[in-house]
Amino acid sequence: xxxxxxxxxxxxxxxxxxxxxxxxxxxxxxxxxxxxxxxxxxxxxxxxxxxxxxxxxxxxxxxxxxxxxxxxxxxxxxxxxxxxxxxxxxxxxxxxxxxxxxxxxxxxxxxxxxxxxxxxxxxxxxxxxxxxxxxxxxxxxxxxxxxxxxxxxxxxxxxxxxxxxxxxxxxxxxxxxxxxxxxxxxxxxxxxxxxxxxxxxxxxxxxxxxxxxxxxxxxxxxxxxxxxxxxxxxxxxxxxxxxxxxxxxxxxxxxxxxxxxxxxxxxxxxxxxxxxxxxxxxxxxxxxxxxxxxxxxxxxxxxxxxxxxxxxxxxxxxxxxxxx
Ligand code: SF4
Numbered sequence: 001x002x003x004x005x006x007x008x009x010x011x012x013x014x015x016x017x018x019x020x021x022x023x024x025x026x027x028x029x030x031x032x033x034x035x036x037x038x039x040x041x042x043x044x045x046x047x048x049x050x051x052x053x054x055x056x057x058x059x060x061x062x063x064x065x066x067x068x069x070x071x072x073x074x075x076x077x078x079x080x081x082x083x084x085x086x087x088x089x090x091x092x093x094x095x096x097x098x099x100x101x102x103x104x105x106x107x108x109x110x111x112x113x114x115x116x117x118x119x120x121x122x123x124x125x126x127x128x129x130x131x132x133x134x135x136x137x138x139x140x141x142x143x144x145x146x147x148x149x150x151x152x153x154x155x156x157x158x159x160x161x162x163x164x165x166x167x168x169x170x171x172x173x174x175x176x177x178x179x180x181x182x183x184x185x186x187x188x189x190x191x192x193x194x195x196x197x198x199x200x201x202x203x204x205x206x207x208x209x210x211x212x213x214x215x216x217x218x219x220x221x222x223x224x225x226x227x228x229x230x231x232x233x234x235x236x237x238x239x240x241x242x243x244x245x246x247x248x249x250x251x252x253x254x255x256x257x258x259x260x261x262x263x264x265x266x267x268x269x270x271x272x273x274x275x276x277x278x279x280x281x282x283x284x285x286x287x288x289x290x291x292x293x294x295x296x297x298x299x300x301x302x303x304x305x306x307x308x309x310x311x312x313x314x315x316x317x318x319x320x321x322x323x324x
Contacts, residue, residue, distance in 0.1 A: 004268055004310075012304040013263045013311035016224065019271045028123050029089040031079030035112050036069030037099035040133065046174040051161075052241070053171065053199070055233040055283055072115040080121065091123040102129040102138045102156075110141055117149045124153030126195070131158050131183035132175040143190040155223065156187055157195040157273075163213045167202050184220060193223035195273050200258050201230035203238075203247035207258060214262045217270060218315070224271040227262055229255055231279035232286040239285055249286035256300055260309045268312035275300065 009018040020028045040046045083089045094116035116125050146154055160180050187194050198213050232242045276296055
Protein backbone atom coordinates (compact mmCIF):
# COMPACT_ATOMS: atom_id res chain seq x y z
CA UNK A 1 0.00 0.00 0.00
CA UNK A 2 1.29 3.48 -0.80
CA UNK A 3 1.95 5.38 2.35
CA UNK A 4 3.37 8.47 0.64
CA UNK A 5 0.55 9.11 -1.83
CA UNK A 6 0.06 12.75 -0.78
CA UNK A 7 3.74 13.59 -0.50
CA UNK A 8 4.41 11.94 -3.87
CA UNK A 9 1.38 13.53 -5.58
CA UNK A 10 -0.11 10.19 -6.59
CA UNK A 11 3.04 8.72 -8.14
CA UNK A 12 4.59 5.46 -6.89
CA UNK A 13 7.89 7.25 -6.26
CA UNK A 14 9.21 10.55 -4.93
CA UNK A 15 9.74 12.53 -8.11
CA UNK A 16 11.55 15.84 -8.49
CA UNK A 17 8.25 17.42 -9.51
CA UNK A 18 6.63 16.26 -6.27
CA UNK A 19 9.60 17.52 -4.25
CA UNK A 20 9.44 20.95 -5.93
CA UNK A 21 5.68 21.21 -5.43
CA UNK A 22 6.08 20.29 -1.75
CA UNK A 23 9.02 22.61 -1.19
CA UNK A 24 8.56 25.50 -3.64
CA UNK A 25 4.80 25.13 -4.21
CA UNK A 26 5.20 24.78 -7.95
CA UNK A 27 6.94 22.71 -10.58
CA UNK A 28 10.39 24.05 -11.42
CA UNK A 29 11.62 23.65 -14.98
CA UNK A 30 15.25 23.19 -15.92
CA UNK A 31 17.22 25.42 -18.20
CA UNK A 32 20.28 23.47 -19.36
CA UNK A 33 23.45 25.54 -19.62
CA UNK A 34 26.74 24.98 -21.39
CA UNK A 35 29.39 26.92 -19.48
CA UNK A 36 32.17 25.93 -21.88
CA UNK A 37 33.74 23.43 -19.50
CA UNK A 38 36.03 20.54 -20.22
CA UNK A 39 36.76 17.50 -18.10
CA UNK A 40 39.92 15.84 -16.66
CA UNK A 41 38.89 12.77 -18.62
CA UNK A 42 39.08 14.78 -21.82
CA UNK A 43 41.81 17.37 -21.43
CA UNK A 44 44.61 14.88 -20.82
CA UNK A 45 44.81 15.27 -17.04
CA UNK A 46 43.45 11.73 -16.58
CA UNK A 47 42.75 10.75 -20.17
CA UNK A 48 41.94 12.26 -23.52
CA UNK A 49 39.27 9.81 -24.62
CA UNK A 50 36.54 10.58 -22.06
CA UNK A 51 34.27 7.97 -20.52
CA UNK A 52 33.42 5.32 -23.11
CA UNK A 53 29.80 6.45 -23.42
CA UNK A 54 30.42 10.22 -23.42
CA UNK A 55 29.51 12.09 -26.57
CA UNK A 56 30.91 15.29 -28.02
CA UNK A 57 28.47 17.29 -25.90
CA UNK A 58 29.99 16.02 -22.66
CA UNK A 59 27.08 13.95 -21.43
CA UNK A 60 24.66 16.82 -21.81
CA UNK A 61 21.85 17.64 -24.22
CA UNK A 62 24.23 19.69 -26.28
CA UNK A 63 24.92 17.72 -29.42
CA UNK A 64 27.09 20.54 -30.70
CA UNK A 65 28.70 23.23 -28.58
CA UNK A 66 28.46 26.87 -29.46
CA UNK A 67 31.78 28.66 -29.94
CA UNK A 68 32.49 30.92 -28.22
CA UNK A 69 30.37 29.92 -25.25
CA UNK A 70 27.53 32.39 -24.79
CA UNK A 71 27.10 34.22 -21.47
CA UNK A 72 24.92 32.38 -18.92
CA UNK A 73 22.53 35.35 -18.91
CA UNK A 74 21.88 34.93 -22.63
CA UNK A 75 21.45 31.16 -22.36
CA UNK A 76 19.01 31.65 -19.47
CA UNK A 77 17.09 34.33 -21.41
CA UNK A 78 16.84 31.99 -24.39
CA UNK A 79 15.58 29.14 -22.17
CA UNK A 80 13.05 31.47 -20.58
CA UNK A 81 11.68 32.63 -23.90
CA UNK A 82 11.09 29.01 -24.95
CA UNK A 83 9.16 28.34 -21.75
CA UNK A 84 7.21 31.58 -22.15
CA UNK A 85 6.25 30.61 -25.68
CA UNK A 86 4.76 27.46 -24.20
CA UNK A 87 3.27 29.53 -21.35
CA UNK A 88 4.93 27.14 -18.91
CA UNK A 89 6.61 27.75 -15.57
CA UNK A 90 7.40 30.82 -13.53
CA UNK A 91 10.56 29.72 -11.70
CA UNK A 92 13.42 27.65 -12.99
CA UNK A 93 16.52 25.65 -12.17
CA UNK A 94 19.72 26.75 -13.90
CA UNK A 95 21.32 23.44 -14.75
CA UNK A 96 25.06 23.47 -15.41
CA UNK A 97 24.97 20.30 -17.42
CA UNK A 98 27.63 19.86 -20.08
CA UNK A 99 30.99 18.37 -19.05
CA UNK A 100 32.44 18.95 -15.54
CA UNK A 101 31.05 22.14 -14.08
CA UNK A 102 33.43 22.60 -11.15
CA UNK A 103 36.52 22.07 -13.30
CA UNK A 104 37.65 25.64 -14.02
CA UNK A 105 39.37 28.51 -12.18
CA UNK A 106 37.41 29.54 -9.10
CA UNK A 107 36.98 33.10 -10.39
CA UNK A 108 35.22 31.77 -13.48
CA UNK A 109 33.06 29.40 -11.43
CA UNK A 110 32.08 32.22 -9.09
CA UNK A 111 31.13 34.41 -12.06
CA UNK A 112 28.93 31.83 -13.82
CA UNK A 113 27.17 30.58 -10.70
CA UNK A 114 26.55 34.15 -9.53
CA UNK A 115 25.22 35.17 -12.93
CA UNK A 116 22.59 32.42 -12.66
CA UNK A 117 21.78 32.99 -8.97
CA UNK A 118 21.23 36.71 -9.62
CA UNK A 119 18.39 36.02 -12.06
CA UNK A 120 15.10 36.62 -10.19
CA UNK A 121 13.27 33.73 -11.91
CA UNK A 122 16.00 31.22 -11.05
CA UNK A 123 15.00 29.32 -7.89
CA UNK A 124 18.39 27.66 -7.66
CA UNK A 125 21.24 26.06 -9.52
CA UNK A 126 22.21 22.46 -10.10
CA UNK A 127 25.85 21.74 -10.90
CA UNK A 128 26.79 18.50 -12.66
CA UNK A 129 30.34 17.41 -11.97
CA UNK A 130 32.74 14.62 -10.97
CA UNK A 131 33.53 13.76 -7.33
CA UNK A 132 37.27 14.16 -8.01
CA UNK A 133 36.61 17.78 -9.04
CA UNK A 134 35.21 18.82 -5.67
CA UNK A 135 38.28 20.65 -4.37
CA UNK A 136 38.62 22.59 -1.13
CA UNK A 137 38.37 25.78 -3.21
CA UNK A 138 35.12 24.64 -4.79
CA UNK A 139 33.74 23.70 -1.37
CA UNK A 140 34.48 27.10 0.12
CA UNK A 141 33.04 28.86 -2.95
CA UNK A 142 29.81 26.84 -2.68
CA UNK A 143 29.63 27.46 1.08
CA UNK A 144 30.01 31.23 0.50
CA UNK A 145 27.38 31.31 -2.24
CA UNK A 146 25.00 29.36 -0.06
CA UNK A 147 25.19 32.05 2.58
CA UNK A 148 25.10 34.86 0.05
CA UNK A 149 21.91 33.53 -1.56
CA UNK A 150 19.93 32.00 1.32
CA UNK A 151 16.67 32.07 -0.67
CA UNK A 152 18.11 30.00 -3.51
CA UNK A 153 19.28 26.42 -3.54
CA UNK A 154 22.56 25.00 -4.78
CA UNK A 155 22.60 21.31 -5.65
CA UNK A 156 25.60 19.30 -6.85
CA UNK A 157 25.14 16.31 -9.16
CA UNK A 158 27.86 13.67 -8.95
CA UNK A 159 28.38 11.22 -11.82
CA UNK A 160 28.96 7.94 -10.02
CA UNK A 161 27.39 5.60 -12.62
CA UNK A 162 28.25 2.41 -10.68
CA UNK A 163 29.76 1.37 -7.36
CA UNK A 164 31.65 -1.51 -8.99
CA UNK A 165 35.33 -0.79 -9.55
CA UNK A 166 35.67 -3.24 -12.43
CA UNK A 167 32.91 -1.53 -14.41
CA UNK A 168 34.28 1.88 -13.43
CA UNK A 169 37.68 0.92 -14.87
CA UNK A 170 36.06 -0.38 -18.05
CA UNK A 171 34.08 2.80 -18.64
CA UNK A 172 37.21 4.87 -17.78
CA UNK A 173 35.48 6.78 -15.00
CA UNK A 174 38.85 7.69 -13.57
CA UNK A 175 38.33 7.64 -9.80
CA UNK A 176 37.59 5.00 -7.15
CA UNK A 177 34.42 4.76 -5.07
CA UNK A 178 36.23 6.20 -2.01
CA UNK A 179 36.56 9.53 -3.86
CA UNK A 180 32.80 9.64 -4.33
CA UNK A 181 32.23 8.90 -0.63
CA UNK A 182 34.64 11.65 0.40
CA UNK A 183 33.06 14.25 -1.91
CA UNK A 184 29.58 13.29 -0.72
CA UNK A 185 30.49 13.75 2.91
CA UNK A 186 32.30 17.07 2.32
CA UNK A 187 29.36 18.49 0.37
CA UNK A 188 26.99 17.40 3.10
CA UNK A 189 29.19 19.03 5.71
CA UNK A 190 28.63 22.42 4.05
CA UNK A 191 24.90 21.82 3.54
CA UNK A 192 24.92 21.16 -0.21
CA UNK A 193 22.37 18.53 -1.27
CA UNK A 194 23.83 15.91 -3.62
CA UNK A 195 22.13 14.21 -6.56
CA UNK A 196 23.83 11.00 -7.74
CA UNK A 197 23.85 9.79 -11.33
CA UNK A 198 23.68 6.03 -11.89
CA UNK A 199 23.62 4.28 -15.26
CA UNK A 200 21.47 1.21 -15.84
CA UNK A 201 22.75 -1.21 -18.46
CA UNK A 202 26.53 -0.71 -18.38
CA UNK A 203 28.39 -3.49 -20.25
CA UNK A 204 29.13 -6.53 -18.13
CA UNK A 205 26.95 -5.55 -15.18
CA UNK A 206 24.37 -7.99 -13.89
CA UNK A 207 20.97 -6.89 -12.66
CA UNK A 208 22.11 -7.73 -9.16
CA UNK A 209 25.12 -5.42 -9.47
CA UNK A 210 22.92 -2.58 -10.70
CA UNK A 211 20.65 -3.01 -7.69
CA UNK A 212 23.69 -3.01 -5.42
CA UNK A 213 24.63 0.42 -6.79
CA UNK A 214 21.08 1.67 -6.16
CA UNK A 215 20.98 0.22 -2.65
CA UNK A 216 24.39 1.70 -1.82
CA UNK A 217 22.80 5.16 -1.78
CA UNK A 218 20.22 4.27 0.87
CA UNK A 219 22.56 4.50 3.84
CA UNK A 220 24.26 7.66 2.66
CA UNK A 221 23.35 11.34 2.84
CA UNK A 222 22.00 11.52 -0.70
CA UNK A 223 19.30 14.02 -1.65
CA UNK A 224 18.44 12.67 -5.07
CA UNK A 225 19.25 10.20 -7.80
CA UNK A 226 19.13 10.14 -11.57
CA UNK A 227 18.64 6.68 -12.99
CA UNK A 228 19.98 6.97 -16.51
CA UNK A 229 19.48 4.38 -19.18
CA UNK A 230 22.76 3.66 -20.98
CA UNK A 231 22.63 5.11 -24.46
CA UNK A 232 25.00 4.11 -27.21
CA UNK A 233 25.78 7.40 -28.93
CA UNK A 234 27.48 7.99 -32.27
CA UNK A 235 31.22 8.66 -32.27
CA UNK A 236 31.87 7.14 -28.88
CA UNK A 237 34.08 4.20 -27.99
CA UNK A 238 30.96 2.50 -26.68
CA UNK A 239 29.47 2.69 -30.19
CA UNK A 240 32.49 0.84 -31.58
CA UNK A 241 32.25 -1.76 -28.89
CA UNK A 242 28.55 -2.14 -29.64
CA UNK A 243 29.16 -2.41 -33.41
CA UNK A 244 31.62 -5.24 -32.73
CA UNK A 245 28.81 -7.10 -30.98
CA UNK A 246 30.60 -7.09 -27.63
CA UNK A 247 27.54 -6.12 -25.64
CA UNK A 248 23.82 -5.72 -26.07
CA UNK A 249 21.76 -2.69 -25.18
CA UNK A 250 18.88 -3.26 -22.78
CA UNK A 251 15.54 -4.21 -24.27
CA UNK A 252 12.52 -2.21 -23.19
CA UNK A 253 11.18 -5.15 -21.15
CA UNK A 254 14.47 -5.65 -19.34
CA UNK A 255 14.85 -1.94 -18.68
CA UNK A 256 11.34 -1.61 -17.24
CA UNK A 257 11.98 -4.61 -15.01
CA UNK A 258 15.24 -3.05 -13.81
CA UNK A 259 13.53 0.26 -13.15
CA UNK A 260 10.80 -1.42 -11.12
CA UNK A 261 13.39 -3.30 -9.08
CA UNK A 262 15.50 -0.16 -8.66
CA UNK A 263 12.73 2.00 -7.26
CA UNK A 264 11.64 -0.91 -5.09
CA UNK A 265 15.15 -1.04 -3.59
CA UNK A 266 15.52 2.71 -3.16
CA UNK A 267 14.86 4.55 0.09
CA UNK A 268 11.58 6.52 -0.13
CA UNK A 269 13.45 9.59 1.19
CA UNK A 270 15.63 9.91 -1.92
CA UNK A 271 14.14 12.15 -4.60
CA UNK A 272 14.19 10.66 -8.10
CA UNK A 273 15.33 13.44 -10.40
CA UNK A 274 15.26 11.33 -13.53
CA UNK A 275 13.89 7.94 -14.42
CA UNK A 276 15.27 7.56 -17.89
CA UNK A 277 17.99 9.22 -19.95
CA UNK A 278 17.42 11.62 -22.82
CA UNK A 279 20.17 11.15 -25.38
CA UNK A 280 20.23 13.70 -28.21
CA UNK A 281 17.92 12.02 -30.77
CA UNK A 282 20.21 12.43 -33.74
CA UNK A 283 23.05 10.71 -31.89
CA UNK A 284 21.35 7.68 -30.37
CA UNK A 285 22.29 4.34 -31.93
CA UNK A 286 20.70 2.13 -29.26
CA UNK A 287 18.43 1.39 -27.55
CA UNK A 288 15.97 3.05 -29.91
CA UNK A 289 12.91 2.39 -27.74
CA UNK A 290 14.22 5.10 -25.42
CA UNK A 291 13.47 7.76 -28.03
CA UNK A 292 9.81 7.33 -27.20
CA UNK A 293 10.17 8.54 -23.65
CA UNK A 294 6.45 8.95 -23.12
CA UNK A 295 5.85 5.30 -24.03
CA UNK A 296 8.63 4.16 -21.66
CA UNK A 297 7.22 6.18 -18.78
CA UNK A 298 3.64 5.10 -19.49
CA UNK A 299 4.68 1.44 -19.52
CA UNK A 300 6.63 1.93 -16.30
CA UNK A 301 3.68 3.54 -14.52
CA UNK A 302 1.32 0.87 -15.82
CA UNK A 303 3.60 -1.91 -14.55
CA UNK A 304 3.97 -0.17 -11.18
CA UNK A 305 0.19 -0.23 -10.84
CA UNK A 306 -0.25 -3.80 -12.10
CA UNK A 307 2.59 -5.24 -9.99
CA UNK A 308 1.93 -2.95 -7.05
CA UNK A 309 5.48 -1.60 -6.86
CA UNK A 310 6.48 1.61 -5.10
CA UNK A 311 9.70 3.27 -4.02
CA UNK A 312 11.15 1.45 -1.04
CA UNK A 313 8.87 -1.58 -1.24
CA UNK A 314 11.86 -3.97 -1.24
CA UNK A 315 14.06 -1.88 0.99
CA UNK A 316 14.79 -4.74 3.34
CA UNK A 317 14.80 -7.41 0.68
CA UNK A 318 17.53 -6.50 -1.79
CA UNK A 319 19.19 -9.92 -1.83
CA UNK A 320 17.35 -11.13 -4.91
CA UNK A 321 16.04 -9.75 -8.17
CA UNK A 322 13.51 -12.53 -8.61
CA UNK A 323 10.88 -10.51 -6.83
CA UNK A 324 9.63 -8.88 -10.03
S1 SF4 B 1 33.29 12.70 -16.68
FE1 SF4 B 1 31.43 13.39 -17.73
S2 SF4 B 1 32.12 14.91 -19.22
FE2 SF4 B 1 33.93 13.79 -18.54
S3 SF4 B 1 34.21 12.20 -20.07
FE3 SF4 B 1 33.01 11.30 -18.40
S4 SF4 B 1 30.85 11.61 -18.95
FE4 SF4 B 1 32.11 12.93 -20.26
